[in-house]
Structure formats: structure tokens, C-alpha cells
Amino acid sequence: MKIAVIGAGRMGAALGRLWAKAGHAVVLCDVRPIEELEALAREIGHGTRAAHAQEAVADSDVILLAVPWASIRDALARCGSLAGKVVIDVINPHKSDFSDLEIGFTTSASEEIAKLAPGAKVCKALNTLPSPVFNLPECKVSGMKVSGFYCGDDEQAKQIVAQLVSDAGFDPVDCGPLSSARYLEAAGMLLIRIVVALKASPELALTLVRQDKPCC
Amino acid sequence: MKIAVIGAGRMGAALGRLWAKAGHAVVLCDVRPIEELEALAREIGHGTRAAHAQEAVADSDVILLAVPWASIRDALARCGSLAGKVVIDVINPHKSDFSDLEIGFTTSASEEIAKLAPGAKVCKALNTLPSPVFNLPECKVSGMKVSGFYCGDDEQAKQIVAQLVSDAGFDPVDCGPLSSARYLEAAGMLLIRIVVALKASPELALTLVRQDKPCC
Numbered sequence: 001m002k003i004a005v006i007g008a009g010r011m012g013a014a015l016g017r018l019w020a021k022a023g024h025a026v027v028l029c030d031v032r033p034i035e036e037l038e039a040l041a042r043e044i045g046h047g048t049r050a051a052h053a054q055e056a057v058a059d060s061d062v063i064l065l066a067v068p069w070a071s072i073r074d075a076l077a078r079c080g081s082l083a084g085k086v087v088i089d090v091i092n093p094h095k096s097d098f099s100d101l102e103i104g105f106t107t108s109a110s111e112e113i114a115k116l117a118p119g120a121k122v123c124k125a126l127n128t129l130p131s132p133v134f135n136l137p138e139c140k141v142s143g144m145k146v147s148g149f150y151c152g153d154d155e156q157a158k159q160i161v162a163q164l165v166s167d168a169g170f171d172p173v174d175c176g177p178l179s180s181a182r183y184l185e186a187a188g189m190l191l192i193r194i195v196v197a198l199k200a201s202p203e204l205a206l207t208l209v210r211q212d213k214p215c216c
Numbered sequence: 217m218k219i220a221v222i223g224a225g226r227m228g229a230a231l232g233r234l235w236a237k238a239g240h241a242v243v244l245c246d247v248r249p250i251e252e253l254e255a256l257a258r259e260i261g262h263g264t265r266a267a268h269a270q271e272a273v274a275d276s277d278v279i280l281l282a283v284p285w286a287s288i289r290d291a292l293a294r295c296g297s298l299a300g301k302v303v304i305d306v307i308n309p310h311k312s313d314f315s316d317l318e319i320g321f322t323t324s325a326s327e328e329i330a331k332l333a334p335g336a337k338v339c340k341a342l343n344t345l346p347s348p349v350f351n352l353p354e355c356k357v358s359g360m361k362v363s364g365f366y367c368g369d370d371e372q373a374k375q376i377v378a379q380l381v382s383d384a385g386f387d388p389v390d391c392g393p394l395s396s397a398r399y400l401e402a403a404g405m406l407l408i409r410i411v412v413a414l415k416a417s418p419e420l421a422l423t424l425v426r427q428d429k430p431c432c
Contacts, residue, residue, distance in 0.1 A: 136427060142429065174410070175406060180406065182402065184406060190391060190396065190399035204427060207422070209358050209362055209420060210417070211417060
């Protein structure tokens with residue numbers, strides 16, 4: 001797949017790296033100077049490039065949105081039209097002090113993005129995973145392959161997202177329609193609360209364990 | 217501990233059974249006829265009794281609230297004062313059709329209960345676990361001890377809850393203050409969405425995996 005990474009911070013760069021390694025054509029986009037991005041792209045290798053958002057989006061099948069929630073409108077404006085694109089939203093819309101979510105219950109970051117980007121096939125994915133997990137060997141936590149939760153309203157887009165979740169090293173878990181993003185974003189916030197309460201390393205994950213399917 | 221189980225349905229009866237087996241003195245309370253409850257108490261054994269809520273509460277240290285969200289006000293009215301009691305709320309405040317939560321984001325079932333029961337030391341616990349998990353051998357899912365998430369604002373009450381979570385067979389995971397119930401209840405709803413999306417058996421659980429702590 002041709003994947004445009006919008007926001008090449010810790011999360012975006014880590015996912016871009018995993019997908020590039022898995023053989024996808026990755027383009028990094030960010031508000032940082034293009035020279036910095038080009039250096040990061042060279043370091044990632046596997047043909048990874050840097051480009052301006054609008055050019056990268058026009059040339060890609062899949063768009064990863066990995067910017068802070070506060071920057072989402074600016075980021076979407078830089079992208080231009082996302083109509084027909086598979087859009088993977090990994091954003092947790094928490095307050096800047098990480099204390100709580102900014103939005104939720106009757107909506108979610110993903111649902112707001114779907115409203116702002118008409119025609120885009122928006123899916124939520126991988127938002128419950130703290131970015132340090134993406135840097136663990138094979139993304140395994142304590143030796144265990146962990147869940148990559150995703151949801152969306154477009155079945156074809158969801159199949160692509162499930163494959164990309166798997167390519168990144170996670171066990172894809174379908175959470176239903178896009179409105180499940182409300183619960184996935186809350187689960188992301190729960191994990192922040194747990195890290196704070198346990199004073200734990202953020203190398204942790206919530207994973208689904210099923211009696212009818214062996215886990216480890 | 218002396219534990220009053222308010223609402224001896226699938227969840228309440230299963231937890232009462234686990235705690236009775238672990239040596240706690242359990243009293244079952246429900247709106248069902250007392251003869252039915254007494255039969256259930258005899259079947260559970262280990263000294264389990266049945267009683268009316270107000271009598272059971274007055275005589276207990278810990279109160280388990282395991283009624284449907286729609287019945288919470290009636291249940292609290294039957295209990296009388298909960299001041300000074302450790303109250304464990306396992307309730308998921310979902311709509312009757314399981315489609316979404318009734319409340320959330322700026323409040324939670326636990327926070328509403330705390331408002332309705334002045335002086336009670338309310339903790340949320342174990343709400344992300346579907347009741348069939350309580351009936352698995354040692355409560356293990358796919359051979360794995362799974363997380364028993366809990367939160368609350370009273371540190372002493374939380375220690376008691378952590379011990380009871382452990383006594384029931386789960387790995388206690390502190391999720392911080394009572395307001396984390398907003399995210400725990402959303403995680404409970406997420407699990408409902410997953411069961412629907414995957415057409416999965418409800419013998420499943422969300423569990424925390426930590427790189428700095430082996431899991432299985």
C-alpha cells in the first residue's frame with residue numbers, strides 16, 4: 001500500500017517505520033522543516049520519502065492521522081480532500097495535561113474527523129497502544145503479541161486496516177462501527193490513568209484474551 | 217470480610233460464590249422471593265446467607281452493588297445508609313438494548329452512586345469482566361490470570377477492594393481515582409461491542425500486559 005503519514009512524531013514515525021519494513025511505500029508529512037523529515041525518511045529507509053501533505057495524500061491509498069488532537073483541523077486543511085481514501089486515525093483526544101478526554105460519549109475524534117473529511121473512509125486503530133510499544137522487538141509486550149483494536153463503518157476499509165494492524169505486528173481485533181471509537185478513545189485514556197496510578201513504564205498494553213482462542 | 221451482595225443475578229451470585237469459597241461471610245440480597253435466595257445461598261454453601269438488604273448492609277463491611285443500572289436508585293433505597301461502608305460497584309450503565317452507555321464522559325455510574333450514597337467509600341471494580349468469566353476454572357481465560365481493574369478515591373477502601381479482586385482470582389490493577397470509572401465503564405462497553413463484532417463467546421477479557429512484569 002501507499003501510505004501517507006500525517007504527523008511524523010513518536011507514534012507516526014514508529015508506525016511509518018513498521019509499515020516501511022513490512023514493504024509498504026511510506027511518505028512522511030509534518031509541519032517540521034522538510035530537511036528534518038527527509039533525514040528521518042533516510043534513516044527509516046525501505047524507500048521511505050518525505051513530502052508535503054497535499055502531494056503525499058493525492059498519491060496515497062491510506063492516510064495515517066497521527067497529529068495531536070489540538071492540531072487536527074490544521075492537519076486536515078494541509079491534506080486537502082480525503083474523499084475515497086482509507087483514513088486511519090490513531091489520535092487520543094485527551095486534554096493537554098493528560099487528565100481527561102476533550103470529547104467523548106456522544107462523539108469521538110474519529111467521528112469528528114469523518115464529519116470534517118467528507119467521503120473519507122475513516123477507521124480508528126491502534127490508539128490504545130502507547131508509542132514505546134511500537135519500539136519493542138516485534139512489538140511484543142512481555143513476549144506476547146497484543147491486540148490492535150480497530151473500528152470503522154466501511155467494511156472494505158476495515159479489511160485494509162486489519163491487514164496493516166497485522167503488518168505492524170499486532171493481533172487485529174474488530175470493535176465494530178466507527179462509533180466504537182468513543183470506547184476505544186476512553187480505553188486509551190484508561191491506559192494513561194493506569195500508567196499514572198501504577199507509576200508504570202508505558203511499555204504496556206491492553207489486550208483481548210479469549211477462551212475460545214489461545215492467546216500467547 | 218462480611219460482604220453484602222446487592223443483586224444476586226449472574227454477576228452478583230458469581231462473585232458471592234467466589235468470595236464465599238475464599239472464606240468471606242457472604243449475604244445475598246435481591247428483590248426475588250427470600251425462599252429463592254435462601255436456596256441459592258444453600259447451594260453456594262460456605263455459610264452464605266440470604267437477607268433483606270437493610271439488615272445485610274448494617275451487618276456488613278463491604279457492599280457489592282450488582283443490580284442493573286436502571287434499578288440503582290431502588291436498590292440504594294432498600295440498602296439504607298451506606299456511610300462508612302466500602303461499596304464495590306460492578307455496574308455497566310449501558311442502555312437496555314446494549315447499544316451504548318446511558319451516562320459517561322463527565323460522570324459515571326460510580327460517581328453518581330457516590331453522590332446518592334453520602335459517606336460511602338465507593339470503588340469501581342471488575343466491571344469489564346463478562347459474567348461467564350467468573351464461572352471458568354480459577355477464572356482463568358485461555359489459561360491466563362486476567363486483570364481485575366479497580367479505582368476509587370479512598371486509599372484504605374481500595375486496598376480492601378484489591379484484596380477482594382485477588383481473592384476472586386484476578387490480578388488487581390489500580391486505575392486511579394473514582395473518576396477513572398468513566399473509562400472503565402467505557403471499556404466495559406467496548407467489550408460488548410467486540411463480542412457483537414466478532415460474534416465471540418463472552419468468555420473473554422481485556423487484560424493489562426506489562427513489559428516490566430511477566431504476564432502468564
